[in-house]
Structures are given as C-alpha cells and as structure tokens.
Amino acid sequence: MPGVAFRGHVREVRLGAFDVSVERREDGVLLVRPRRELGPYPSKVSVWLEHWARTTPDNAFLAQREADGNWSTLTYASVLSAVRRIGAALLARNLSAERPVAILSGNGVEHALVGLAAMYVGIPYAPISPAYSLMSADFGKLRSIVGLLTPGLVFVNDGTPFARALDTAVPNEVEIVVARNPLAGSSCTLLSELDAESSQAVDQAHAAVGPDTIAKFLFTSGSTGSPKAVINTQRMLCANQAMISAAFCFLEDEPPVVVDWLPWSHTFGANHNFNMVLCNGGTLYIDDGNPTPAGLAKTVRNLQEIAPTIYFNVPKGYDALIPHFRADRQLRETFFSRLKVLFYAGASLSRPTWDALQQLSQDTCGERVIFLSSLGSTETAPLAFASTRDFDRPGNIGVPAPGVELKLLPKDGKLEARVLGPNVTPGYWRQADLTRAAFDEEGFFRLGDALRFADPQHPEYGLLFDGRVAEDFKLTTGTWVSVGPLRARIIEHFAPYVRDVVIAGADRDYAAALVFPELEACRKLCKRAPDAAPSVLCADPRVRATFATLLNEFSALNPASSMCVKRLLLLADPPSLDAGEMTDKGSINQAAVLNYRSDLVAELYREPASTRAIAINDQNADGPMLPRLMRRLWRS
Numbered sequence: 181m182p183g184v185a186f187r188g189h190v191r192e193v194r195l196g197a198f199d200v201s202v203e204r205r206e207d208g209v210l211l212v213r214p215r216r217e218l219g220p221y222p223s224k225v226s227v228w229l230e231h232w233a234r235t236t237p238d239n240a241f242l243a244q245r246e247a248d249g250n251w252s253t254l255t256y257a258s259v260l261s262a263v264r265r266i267g268a269a270l271l272a273r274n275l276s277a278e279r280p281v282a283i284l285s286g287n288g289v290e291h292a293l294v295g296l297a298a299m300y301v302g303i304p305y306a307p308i309s310p311a312y313s314l315m316s317a318d319f320g321k322l323r324s325i326v327g328l329l330t331p332g333l334v335f336v337n338d339g340t341p342f343a344r345a346l347d348t349a350v351p352n353e354v355e356i357v358v359a360r361n362p363l364a365g366s367s368c369t370l371l372s373e374l375d376a377e378s379s380q381a382v383d384q385a386h387a388a389v390g391p392d393t394i395a396k397f398l399f400t401s402g403s404t405g406s407p408k409a410v411i412n413t414q415r416m417l418c419a420n421q422a423m424i425s426a427a428f429c430f431l432e433d434e435p436p437v438v439v440d441w442l443p444w445s446h447t448f449g450a451n452h453n454f455n456m457v458l459c460n461g462g463t464l465y466i467d468d469g470n471p472t473p474a475g476l477a478k479t480v481r482n483l484q485e486i487a488p489t490i491y492f493n494v495p496k497g498y499d500a501l502i503p504h505f506r507a508d509r510q511l512r513e514t515f516f517s518r519l520k521v522l523f524y525a526g527a528s529l530s531r532p533t534w535d536a537l538q539q540l541s542q543d544t545c546g547e548r549v550i551f552l553s554s555l556g557s558t559e560t561a562p563l564a565f566a567s568t569r570d571f572d573r574p575g576n577i578g579v580p581a582p583g584v585e586l587k588l589l590p591k592d593g594k595l596e597a598r599v600l601g602p603n604v605t606p607g608y609w610r611q612a613d614l615t616r617a618a619f620d621e622e623g624f625f626r627l628g629d630a631l632r633f634a635d636p637q638h639p640e641y642g643l644l645f646d647g648r649v650a651e652d653f654k655l656t657t658g659t660w661v662s663v664g665p666l667r668a669r670i671i672e673h674f675a676p677y678v679r680d681v682v683i684a685g686a687d688r689d690y691a692a693a694l695v696f697p698e699l700e701a702c703r704k705l706c707k708r709a710p711d712a713a714p715s716v717l718c719a720d721p722r723v724r725a726t727f728a729t730l731l732n733e734f735s736a737l738n739p740a741s742s743m744c745v746k747r748l749l750l751l752a753d754p755p756s757l758d759a760g761e762m763t764d765k766g767s768i769n770q771a772a773v774l775n776y777r778s779d780l781v782a783e784l785y786r787e788p789a790s791t792r793a794i795a796i797n798d799q800n801a802d803g804p805m806l807p808r809l810m811r812r813l814w815r816s
Contacts, residue, residue: 199214202639229300239461265375282329295307395414410558427581531672667683677726692748693749694781
C-alpha cells in the first residue's frame with residue numbers, strides 16, 4: 181500500500197498520501213472527494229478473527245490485568261473457540277435485533293467475548309455506558325435505553341455494583357448473565373454457564389451474517405440531546421477499518437500493540453481502537469485506568485510495563501500524563517521506545533500539551549513522535565476524516581477518508597459538514613423521525629459540525645473544526661458567536677484552573693460564561709485543605725483574583741465582540757448526569773446547562789452586577805497585567 185515516510189528529527193512512520201478534489205456547485209455548495217478509491221474490505225468483522233486464529237493462533241489478542249496484578253492473555257485461537265461456544269448458547273435463546281444483548285459493564289475480556297459472540301452469530305448487541313448504572317441516582321437514561329432496546333439478555337461482569345441498576349431498570353423477564361457475584365435473591369446465569377457445544381446451527385448463523393446485518397447498537401453520548409441508538413452494520417465497521425488502514429499504512433508493517441482505556445460503549449474505543457487491533461492481528465492491553473486521579477495511577481502503571489506502538493487518548497488524558505512523563509524517565513523511555521503515532525480525538529488538543537509531548541519524545545528518544553487526529557461520530561463508525569500529515573500545530577482533522585464524500589454548505593458565514601459513505605449508519609433504531617431528520621435530500625448525513633480549510637488554496641492540507649452548528653448563537657448586535665472555538669480558547673487561556681466552560685449570550689449584548697473550575701488546581705492556588713468545599717474554593721479571594729486577571733487578559737487578546745467574554749461565574753456544583761448537563765464520557769451539554777441553570781445565567785447579566793460574578797476590569801485583578809499579557813502574546 182503506498183505511503184509517505186517522514187524522516188529527519190521525526191520518527192519514521194508510513195502514512196497514506198491523501199489528496200482531494202473540490203467541486204463548487206452553482207448554489208455555493210462544495211463537494212470534497214478523495215482522489216483515492218477505498219480498498220476492499222470483508223463482509224463481516226468475524227473474518228478478521230477467523231483469519232488470525234488460523235494464521236497466528238498462538239498470538240495474544242486480549243490482555244487484562246488480574247486481581248493478583250499479573251497480566252492474563254487470550255490468544256486468537258482461544259478467543260475464537262470461546263466466541264463460538266458462547267454464540268451457540270446465545271442462539272439457543274432466540275435472541276435477535278428485536279431482543280438483542282445489552283452489556284452494562286465496562287471494558288473487559290468477558291465483555292469482549294460476549295460482544296464478539298453475538299456478532300459472530302448475527303445477534304446485535306448494545307454496549308451501554310456503565311455511568312448510566314453506576315453514576316446515576318434515578319437511572320432515568322438507563323431505563324429509557326432499555327425500553328428502546330427491549331433486550332432479551334443483559335450481561336454485567338460483576339453483579340454487585342450493578343445490582344441497583346439491574347433491579348430498577350431491567351424487567352424481570354429479561355435474563356441476566358454475570359461473570360461473577362450473582363445478585364442475591366435473583367435468578368442469574370453465570371457466564372461460565374453460557375457455554376454450549378458449537379454446532380451446525382452456529383455455522384449456519386455465521387454464514388448468514390452479511391454486510392447489512394446489524395452488528396451493534398451504539399448510543400450517542402447525549403451531548404446534543406438524549407442518547408440515540410445508532411445502528412452499526414457489519415459494512416460500516418469493516419469499511420471503516422479499510423479507511424483507517426489506508427491512512428495508517430504502518431499497521432501493515434507489524435501487528436499493533438495498544439494500551440487503551442477508552443470505553444467500548446463509545447465508537448472511538450470500540451469501533452476505532454478495538455477493531456483496529458483485531459483487523460491487524462495485534463494485541464490489546466485493556467487499561468483499567470482513566471484520566472481521573474484514581475484511574476491515572478493505573479494507566480501509568482500499565483504504561484510502565486507495556487510499550488505501545490500507537491497510543492490513543494483524549495486531550496485531558498494527555499494533559500494528565502505529562503507530569504508523570506516529566507517525573508519518571510523510565511516511564512517515558514518505555515512509552516516512546518517503539519511508539520509510531522500519538523493519536524487524539526474527542527476534543528481539541530491545546531498547543532501547550534502538543535508542544536510538551538513533542539519535546540518529551542525528542543528529549544527521550546532523539547526523535548519527535550507525530551500527533552495525528554481525526555473527526556467523525558458514532559454515526560460514521562467513527563472515522564470520516566483522516567489526518568496523514570505531520571502538521572506543525574494541533575487541530576487539523578485531515579481530509580475525507582477514501583470512500584467518504586464531503587458536502588460543505590455555506591450557512592451563516594460557516595461551512596456546515598455533511599458526509600456520505602459506506603461507513604455511515606442507515607439510521608437510528610426504532611426512531612424513524614430522527615433518522616429522517618439526520619439525512620438531507622441527497623442522502624448525506626448531517627454531522628452538525630462546521631469545518632473550514634486550513635489553507636483554501638490547498639485543500640489537501642486538511643480541514644479545521646469550526647464549532648457545532650447548533651451551539652452557535654447571535655448577540656443582539658447581530659454578531660455570531662462561534663461557541664466551539666471560543667470555548668477551546670477559554671479553556672486553554674485559563675489552564676489549569678478550568679475544567680469546562682459553557683458560553684451564554686444568545687440575544688444578549690455580550691457573551692458571558694459559566695465556568696466549571698478544576699477544583700484541585702484551585703485548591704493548590706489558594707492553599708486550602710484537601711477537604712475544603714467547592715463553594716469555599718470558588719469564593720476564595722485568591723481564586724477570584726486569578727480568574728479576574730485571566731479574564732482581563734483574555735478580553736485584551738480577544739477584543740472582537742464575537743470572542744470577548746465580559747463576565748463569568750464559577751460553579752461550585754459539578755455538572756449533573758441525571759439532568760443531562762454531562763454525558764457519560766464527561767462532555768458538557770451546553771444547552772442543558774444553560775437551561776438547567778437559567779437562574780445563574782440571569783445572575784450573570786444582572787445589573788448592577790452580582791457580587792459573585794467576575795467581570796472584565798474587575799478590581800480583583802491584582803498585579804501588573806501588561807507583562808503577563810505580553811508573555812502570553814509571545815507564547816502564542
């Protein structure tokens with residue numbers, strides 16, 4: 181497969197050389213098409229499993245850390261054997277798209293075996309975010325999801341933490357399967373009992389699985405509304421791996437080794453990462469950590485032992501790892517030893533994080549490991565755009581992958597993105613009205629994102645994310661405020677004191693912000709005790725003075741009304757999952773926050789100003805601002 185190699189101070193890596201053509205229609209619409217055709221791909225995911233079980237049967241496929249601290253592994257041959265036996269047991273239960281398998285627990289070997297088994301015999305399964313079971317107080321979203329799916333079987337790895345959710349949200353007639361700790365007083369099936377002799381029925385069911393067979397239902401995160409059940413067909417998943425392989429040619433050079441925590445209830449961790457390992461005969465070390473104070477220690481331990489060949493994370497995950505890389509040379513030597521690519525998605529990566537990791541790789545191994553990114557959605561399986569160039573700054577999502585056609589529609593000064601391709605969902609399960617609304621008259625899926633060319637004269641240099649179309653609003657002056665880019669700038673400028681921010685200002689004279697502070701950073705700033713309440717931290721004069729100074733700096737750097745934020749309010753209460761303010765993966769639903777906290781939005785705009793609001797030119801800003809402002813301008 182043709183590729184381009186980057187040398188010199190950049191670690192050599194083979195990437196696809198992508199180019200595009202651009203057609204401008206009379207109505208101003210741009211059609212962007214890859215010049216390269218999409219290569220062949222199998223009719224179903226199980227083709228990869230059978231291939232590697234036949235050609236490299238003893239190679240490790242899945243690895244998981246056990247209670248004793250050691251890694252246990254399953255080979256490709258053993259996974260296929262278990263998948264066929266579990267598949268036979270699932271077939272005996274007359275499960276189907278109308279009665280699919282639902283998995284409530286997170287990543288784990290048992291989860292993988294049940295999901296692969298269901299797909300092997302043509303039964304759709306739905307991996308559901310554990311947050312809906314473990315972090316919710318009322319299980320409202322879980323009940324809604326179960327009601328929409330009507331599962332015939334529900335699996336959890338451990339019955340104990342899921343007991344309340346199962347009792348509340350799962351009907352009594354639905355079979356519950358657990359890997360361990362069956363529910364007290366309930367009839368449960370142990371996973372070890374979900375085992376039957378592989379039979380002719382399994383072969384027949386497997387043979388009947390084709391490109392249009394539903395492989396799984398993945399639920400959208402709810403960042404722009406209630407979770408929707410996205411139909412994922414076998415064609416979508418297989419075509420998307422062909423797109424990924426066309427971009428990341430180096431995957432053909434050796435089986436990838438991946439250490440990954442990204443949840444399989446989301447398309448990034450599941451369809452992109454898990455399937456990439458399976459497609460290329462690699463090994464997936466299931467990281468039991470995540471970018472939280474408790475989870476990060478586990479991730480660091482795993483990365484101290486396992487050197488990945490490609491590493492995936494969200495920007496906040498990279499932010500959290502940087503101090504550990506700086507403090508532990510052995511950790512970074514292991515991490516960078518055979519790493520070919522750093523990959524991020526899910527949010528924008530800040531320039532300081534980009535620079536820090538590039539410098540760390542250069543200092544550690546004498547070479548710079550490149551960053552790549554992408555853009556897509558649950559509905560696009562997920563990769564729709566692929567970055568295959570060594571760009572000099574973060575944010576470039578590349579160009580449409582082979583097989584994907586992009587339509588850009590001029591709208592309110594922006595270009596709304598819509599896509600067409602074999603990786604795009606046929607729609608939402610049992611939600612025909614939502615399906616109709618998701619596609620335009622030419623069959624293009626409405627991504628809901630705005631994009632712009634990095635260089636309009638050279639479209640092959642890639643596209644930049646330009647915000648969510650639905651989030652943008654107008655001020656009373658008629659000026660459009662682009663929420664996505666503004667939010668990203670605020671988070672970067674106020675780092676490390678901001679966790680997230682919600683922009684207000686629709687039909688107002690100016691933009692203002694509700695700020696979810698990074699409480700640990702604020703605690704260190706004001707030297708408060710570890711048990712200091714969030715409300716105490718937000719009211720501390722040192723915290724308020726720092727935010728006031730940063731706000732004044734920000735307004736000086738961004739004087740245009742479309743980017744200038746004149747007031748902000750620090751929120752002591754975290755975003756609520758049950759109120760829809762936060763999705764299960766931690767993303768903020770801007771509209772839900774503004775609606776749920778409408779009283780605080782009103783307080784932001786109160787005249788005279790509320791004593792809790794922090795405003796530009798606030799007298800809380802201490803010290804000379806100009807030197808700090810010049811330093812920030814120089815750094816940018």
